[in-house]
Amino acid sequence: METSAPDLKRVPVAAPRAEPETEPNGSEILIRCLQAENVRYLWGYPGGAVLYIYDALYKQQTIEHVLVRHEQAAVHAADGYARATGEVGVALVTSGPGVTNAVTGIATAYMDSIPMVIITGQVPTPAIGLDAFQECDTVGITRPIVKHNFLVKDVRDLAATVKKAFHIARTGRPGPVVVDVPKDVSMATAPYSYPATVEMRSYNPVRRGHGGQIRKAAQLLLAAKRPYIYTGGGVVIGNASAELRALVDLLGFPCTNTLMGLGAYPASDPKFLGMLGMHGTYEANMTMQNCDVLLAVGARFDDRVIGNPKHFASVERKIIHVDIDPSSISKRVKVDIPIVGDVKEVLLELAAQIRESASKPDVKALSPWWSQINEWRKRDCLAYPKGGDVIKPQHVIETLWELTKDKETYITSDVGQHQMWAAQYYRFEEPRRWINSGGLGTMGVGLPYAMGIKLAKPDAEVVCITGEGSIQMCIQELSTCLQYKTPVKVISLNNRYLGMVRQWQQIDYGGRYSQSYMEALPDFVKLAEAYGHVGLRIDKPSEVEPALREALRLKDRTVFIDVQTDQTENVWPMVKAGKGITEMLLGSEDL
Numbered sequence: 001m002e003t004s005a006p007d008l009k010r011v012p013v014a015a016p017r018a019e020p021e022t023e024p025n026g027s028e029i030l031i032r033c034l035q036a037e038n039v040r041y042l043w044g045y046p047g048g049a050v051l052y053i054y055d056a057l058y059k060q061q062t063i064e065h066v067l068v069r070h071e072q073a074a075v076h077a078a079d080g081y082a083r084a085t086g087e088v089g090v091a092l093v094t095s096g097p098g099v100t101n102a103v104t105g106i107a108t109a110y111m112d113s114i115p116m117v118i119i120t121g122q123v124p125t126p127a128i129g130l131d132a133f134q135e136c137d138t139v140g141i142t143r144p145i146v147k148h149n150f151l152v153k154d155v156r157d158l159a160a161t162v163k164k165a166f167h168i169a170r171t172g173r174p175g176p177v178v179v180d181v182p183k184d185v186s187m188a189t190a191p192y193s194y195p196a197t198v199e200m201r202s203y204n205p206v207r208r209g210h211g212g213q214i215r216k217a218a219q220l221l222l223a224a225k226r227p228y229i230y231t232g233g234g235v236v237i238g239n240a241s242a243e244l245r246a247l248v249d250l251l252g253f254p255c256t257n258t259l260m261g262l263g264a265y266p267a268s269d270p271k272f273l274g275m276l277g278m279h280g281t282y283e284a285n286m287t288m289q290n291c292d293v294l295l296a297v298g299a300r301f302d303d304r305v306i307g308n309p310k311h312f313a314s315v316e317r318k319i320i321h322v323d324i325d326p327s328s329i330s331k332r333v334k335v336d337i338p339i340v341g342d343v344k345e346v347l348l349e350l351a352a353q354i355r356e357s358a359s360k361p362d363v364k365a366l367s368p369w370w371s372q373i374n375e376w377r378k379r380d381c382l383a384y385p386k387g388g389d390v391i392k393p394q395h396v397i398e399t400l401w402e403l404t405k406d407k408e409t410y411i412t413s414d415v416g417q418h419q420m421w422a423a424q425y426y427r428f429e430e431p432r433r434w435i436n437s438g439g440l441g442t443m444g445v446g447l448p449y450a451m452g453i454k455l456a457k458p459d460a461e462v463v464c465i466t467g468e469g470s471i472q473m474c475i476q477e478l479s480t481c482l483q484y485k486t487p488v489k490v491i492s493l494n495n496r497y498l499g500m501v502r503q504w505q506q507i508d509y510g511g512r513y514s515q516s517y518m519e520a521l522p523d524f525v526k527l528a529e530a531y532g533h534v535g536l537r538i539d540k541p542s543e544v545e546p547a548l549r550e551a552l553r554l555k556d557r558t559v560f561i562d563v564q565t566d567q568t569e570n571v572w573p574m575v576k577a578g579k580g581i582t583e584m585l586l587g588s589e590d591l
Contacts, residue, residue, distance in 0.1 A: 047094025049121025075105025080449030096134030111439025147175030172205030209341030224293035233260030234298015311580025414470030444473030528560035
């Protein structure tokens with residue numbers, strides 16, 4: 001008997017089983033964490049320990065990775081981005097030499113309190129401590145130069161660790177945080193869950209200042225006869241420029257900024273006395289030494305600002321010090337009214353207390369104080385010889401300011417004489433427009449800073465002011481500028497010397513210019529062209545303005561201007577090491 005084939009249409013078919021979602025590996029978890037933190041740019045350099053992370057980067061499209069030519073530049077570029085935007089900068093480097101190359105960038109950010117997260121690759125956890133290929137003790141090496149660091153040993157801890165890293169980096173006194181990720185952690189899988197908030201019992205920075213202390217500060221300021229407001233990088237980092245301006249205008253007091261604080265108060269305002277310190281103006285330093293009440297906000301009283309602490313303490317004055325970091329208060333100078341808190345919050349509360357007070361600033365007392373300040377101003381300490389057939393570096397900066405003052409312009413610098421001339425002669429009106437290395441004084445930062453800023457601010461003018469010594473420390477990043485289309489302008493004030501070293505050798509070492517003269521310099525025009533950019537060389541003062549105009553006109557090109565400047569020019573005023581801030585050299589005639 002023949003059996004018929006079964007009717008397949010009538011056979012019940014089981015519903016397909018839903019495949020369980022594959023758990024992400026550590027690298028994919030890391031990328032999701034960065035996406036949750038709204039990270040847009042990541043600067044880095046691949047290597048064996050981070051290849052799983054780079055594979056995860058390849059599979060996504062929301063984060064743009066920028067391949068630098070050296071890990072130091074990766075951290076500097078992320079740092080510049082953070083300084084200009086106020087956001088957390090993020091860098092990624094591999095283990096061993098990747099980490100050690102990044103150390104200078106991490107230390108630079110740490111000294112200037114810049115919010116950053118640096119992700120470092122590490123050898124697999126079983127190999128840690130066994131001198132594996134490209135192993136180094138990242139946690140140990142970076143401990144003195146970070147706000148905090150983490151070694152992630154379990155992939156299940158990775159997301160929470162990244163959350164903590166960003167929280168620590170951006171809150172309180174900001175700073176760099178290192179997250180060290182072993183290769184086996186980057187490949188192991190785990191469920192992904194990113195915490196919405198984070199609480200750390202051992203880390204709770206104070207935000208609001210003590211009301212009683214703020215009240216005392218208001219009373220002291222209102223009774224002052226020779227007041228002064230001294231502000232540092234903390235005002236810029238704390239986004240408190242508007243609050244500072246409102247307070248200074250309310251009181252009518254003179255104001256100064258440190259090197260890192262420039263732009264927090266507008267340079268064009270008559271109440272602004274210029275930068276103070278080692279290369280500060282005569283009037284700013286004399287006012288600092290002779291005031292009777294000093295309000296210090298987000299500043300450290302560091303050696304470059306007050307000079308010799310004994311000399312500074314030789315004059316009686318009352319000091320109010322506002323800072324988010326309690327360890328910075330009375331660290332170098334004993335203060336009378338310490339206020340720990342977020343500078344923005346404290347300045348708002350201080351202004352409110354002053355407005356509500358029945359007392360007002362003593363206008364009668366302020367009048368002779370301003371008369372004295374204006375007498376000091378008459379010294380015109382930033383005057384320099386004009387004319388002649390050699391290019392004065394000050395003239396280059398002043399011309400650049402004239403051409404860019406009405407545009408959104410960011411000025412980066414390296415470290416040396418050119419940095420001080422930029423600080424003195426470019427008149428910053430807004431915060432976060434002056435990007436330089438203050439605390440560590442790192443040569444080579446200018447070009448990577450500019451690259452990072454140009455990605456964040458593509459429509460702005462971004463100009464790197466450098467010297468022929470500094471620019472060669474990270475000059476390979478001209479290649480990165482070409483690849484990622486970041487058309488920055490580089491102005492090299494080329495005096496064929498390590499200028500600041502030469503200046504000190506002239507003044508303190510009997511003119512013995514030991515290893516400060518650069519005898520074998522490249523043709524920077526040809527070098528810029530070799531990297532695919534525009535190179536210009538100028539030798540005469542009459543060529544300065546046309547060259548700058550041409551560079552600014554070429555909006556879509558990186559332009560390198562090699563400016564042959566006066567080899568003998570020094571930065572004045574100058575306070576020698578061990579001297580007080582009023583013991584200034586105002587020119588070569590004081591030597």
